[in-house]
Amino acid sequence: MTSNWITTRAWLLMLPLLIVMIAIIGWPLVDTVRLSFTDAKLVGTAGGFVGLDNYVKMLSGANFQRTLVTTTLFAVLSVAAEMVIGVLAALLLNQQFYGRSVLRALMILPWALPTVVNATLWRLIYNPEYGALNAALTQIGLLDTYRSWLGEPGTALTALIVADCWKNFPLVALIALAALQAVPRDITAASMVDGASAWARFRFVIMPYLAGPLMVALVLRTIEAFKVFDLIWVMTRGGPANSTRTLSILVYQEAFSFQRAGSGASLALIVTLLVTVLAVAYAALIRKSAGAS
Amino acid sequence: MSALELIDIRKRYGVIETLRGIDLSLASGEFLVLLGSSGCGKSTLLNIIAGLAEATEGDVRIGDRSVTGVHPKDRDIAMVFQSYALYPNMSVARNIGFGLEMRKVPAAERTDAVRKTAKILQIENLLERKPSELSGGQRQRVAIGRALVRDPQIFLFDEPLSNLDAKLRMEMRTELKRLHLMLGTTIVYVTHDQIEAMTLATRIAVMRDGQIEQLATPDEIYNHPATRYVASFVGSPPMNMLEATVAEGIAHIDGSLSGFALPADIREKAGQARDVVIGIRPESLSLAPAGDAALGIDAMVEVVELTGPELVVTSTIGSQRLTASLPPKSAVTAGMAQRFAIDAGALHIFDKATGRRL
Numbered sequence: 001m002t003s004n005w006i007t008t009r010a011w012l013l014m015l016p017l018l019i020v021m022i023a024i025i026g027w028p029l030v031d032t033v034r035l036s037f038t039d040a041k042l043v044g045t046a047g048g049f050v051g052l053d054n055y056v057k058m059l060s061g062a063n064f065q066r067t068l069v070t071t072t073l074f075a076v077l078s079v080a081a082e083m084v085i086g087v088l089a090a091l092l093l094n095q096q097f098y099g100r101s102v103l104r105a106l107m108i109l110p111w112a113l114p115t116v117v118n119a120t121l122w123r124l125i126y127n128p129e130y131g132a133l134n135a136a137l138t139q140i141g142l143l144d145t146y147r148s149w150l151g152e153p154g155t156a157l158t159a160l161i162v163a164d165c166w167k168n169f170p171l172v173a174l175i176a177l178a179a180l181q182a183v184p185r186d187i188t189a190a191s192m193v194d195g196a197s198a199w200a201r202f203r204f205v206i207m208p209y210l211a212g213p214l215m216v217a218l219v220l221r222t223i224e225a226f227k228v229f230d231l232i233w234v235m236t237r238g239g240p241a242n243s244t245r246t247l248s249i250l251v252y253q254e255a256f257s258f259q260r261a262g263s264g265a266s267l268a269l270i271v272t273l274l275v276t277v278l279a280v281a282y283a284a285l286i287r288k289s290a291g292a293s
Numbered sequence: 294m295s296a297l298e299l300i301d302i303r304k305r306y307g308v309i310e311t312l313r314g315i316d317l318s319l320a321s322g323e324f325l326v327l328l329g330s331s332g333c334g335k336s337t338l339l340n341i342i343a344g345l346a347e348a349t350e351g352d353v354r355i356g357d358r359s360v361t362g363v364h365p366k367d368r369d370i371a372m373v374f375q376s377y378a379l380y381p382n383m384s385v386a387r388n389i390g391f392g393l394e395m396r397k398v399p400a401a402e403r404t405d406a407v408r409k410t411a412k413i414l415q416i417e418n419l420l421e422r423k424p425s426e427l428s429g430g431q432r433q434r435v436a437i438g439r440a441l442v443r444d445p446q447i448f449l450f451d452e453p454l455s456n457l458d459a460k461l462r463m464e465m466r467t468e469l470k471r472l473h474l475m476l477g478t479t480i481v482y483v484t485h486d487q488i489e490a491m492t493l494a495t496r497i498a499v500m501r502d503g504q505i506e507q508l509a510t511p512d513e514i515y516n517h518p519a520t521r522y523v524a525s526f527v528g529s530p531p532m533n534m535l536e537a538t539v540a541e542g543i544a545h546i547d548g549s550l551s552g553f554a555l556p557a558d559i560r561e562k563a564g565q566a567r568d569v570v571i572g573i574r575p576e577s578l579s580l581a582p583a584g585d586a587a588l589g590i591d592a593m594v595e596v597v598e599l600t601g602p603e604l605v606v607t608s609t610i611g612s613q614r615l616t617a618s619l620p621p622k623s624a625v626t627a628g629m630a631q632r633f634a635i636d637a638g639a640l641h642i643f644d645k646a647t648g649r650r651l
Contacts, residue, residue, distance in 0.1 A: 184376060184378065186374040186375070186376045186377075186378035187378045187380065189340075189343075189345050189365075189372070189374065189378065190372065190374060190378035190380075190439075191380075191391075192344075192345065192364070192365045192366060193343060193345075193365045193366065193370065193371060193372045193392075194366070194391050194392035194395055194439070195366035195392055195395040195396050196366075196391075196395045197395070200395060204380070204382075204383075204391070205380055208380075208381065208382035
């Protein structure tokens with residue numbers, strides 16, 4: 001069999017998948033790029049070529065800048081909290097205690113739930129009239145009157161971050177727990193004999209084993225948090241007063257609520273670019289830390 | 294003052310008792326080897342001494358101070374692990390100095406101590422490297438250095454040489470012996486390798502099923518084993534164990550027609566015992582002409598193996614096996630009947646039922 005035929009056969013075998021990929025990813029992507037240079041509406045006009053107008057309009061608009069800040073705030077705060085809580089949970093679940101395996105299984109639950117279910121659940125908890133959070137805080141005396149946690153611009157974003165944390169810390173915990181179990185028993189024992197305190201043991205002995213896997217978790221979570229849509233859409237739709245509007249929500253509003261397909265497409269591409277930059281930066285970081293260890 | 298004292302140490306996991314009352318006392322400067330096959334409880338005992346495991350009952354005393362319930366770091370011990378357990382992210386220098394660092398020893402003093410230790414172990418040129426850049430033998434030296442630098446009362450070694458290849462193992466064995474002679478430290482060393490035990494120890498504790506079978510000097514262990522188990526565990530090839538029946542001073546080897554008259558002192562020790570096990574080290578046997586009148590035994594030669602320095606001859610006496618280590622040029626052929634002379638002074642006799650030396 002000639003190598004030529006082997007190559008041809010390889011392409012033939014990949015062809016069905018390639019066709020599907022081109023149809024559902026390639027073509028829409030190319031079409032989005034095309035759209036972004038037009039003033040097309042979602043319904044009706046096909047739109048004419050407007051050059052970089054959409055990009056300039058979007059990037060210089062106050063909406064975009066404010067949304068970028070909100071998105072960054074959401075991503076940084078929720079991912080940071082998830083990392084800390086996740087590692088703490090993993091350290092706890094790595095201890096010997098009665099009922100540990102049950103707790104380990106239970107911990108996965110929030111992450112395993114569909115986001116929409118999770119979001120609905122938290123909307124009930126935050127409900128201004130009969131929500132559990134209001135009830136709990138009033139009953140222990142921390143709160144005088146019920147508040148609308150999702151209805152006030154001052155608390156809505158925090159409330160969303162809490163919900164996101166609850167859903168996603170299990171993923172970090174799971175990864176950290178796996179990494180913890182890879183720490184050789186002898187190394188921990190050696191550090192005990194060497195006189196390391198619990199903190200020093202974590203900092204100097206355990207952490208180097210966690211760093212690599214946690215970096216992966218950080219990358220995954222940051223990119224996901226940056227693109228967050230469903231959780232916020234179900235809970236606040238970007239409100240109140242756009243205080244929880246993230247980039248994905250803005251894209252949706254631009255393209256579908258305001259039916260401006262052209263500028264919506266340009267915005268979507270800007271978000272894609274930002275996420276790509278993040279991904280590339282993190283990939284470089286991972287490669288660097290892998291090389292160091 | 295004893296450096297280490299173990300008083301009736303017991304360890305139970307549920308209903309399983311892995312240590313069943315260990316008592317021993319170690320003088321300062323002794324090199325004690327805990328010898329036994331896997332699962333005999335030797336590593337558990339070491340971990341209990343280190344404080345990494347807790348005894349169910351009993352007391353550990355280090356330098357006349359009870360350390361039961363005391364954290365490993367406060368026991369004044371250092372430990373070398375089988376896997377070396379070096380911190381992979383730290384340089385060799387930091388690995389060695391980590392114990393001092395954690396004890397808040399000033400940096401300058403620490404650097405000094407690390408250099409001195411590295412010099413003793415001849416690893417000064419490796420101080421800046423990471424453990425992943427070291428060979429097995431070098432890692433082992435770093436692990437020993439980490440223990441050495443702290444100058445503790447007792448060193449604990451958990452099978453430290455078992456991950457090394459044969460040649461390196463021999464080198465490191467000599468190295469450890471040299472260190473012990475040079476520094477006069479007190480050492481507890483766990484191994485299943487009887488050669489390591491014989492060469493390194495000032496005393497050996499042979500362990501079996503969570504108990505000390507015999508605690509004695511290597512010479513005593515080899516030449517006067519207290520039980521059949523100790524006798525067969527130490528020595529290579531292992532001691533021949535011939536089941537025999539004694540009647541009127543004559544030992545009849547079970548399953549064969551041969552037998553021999555026991556020397557007077559052994560006959561006395563055997564007393565009224567009838568069912569015994571006679572232990573003969575392979576090197577206590579030599580070739581004898583057929584019909585020789587001196588103490589000896591007839592056997593059928595099955596296999597002859599030349600190992601280099603010796604000729605290992607495996608024969609059968611009825612259903613039992615007899616191994617002899619002979620000089621390499623001995624005239625012996627497989628398939629032939631052969632009489633072996635026995636060194637009368639090297640005959641061991643054990644009670645068949647209890648396994649104890651008579």
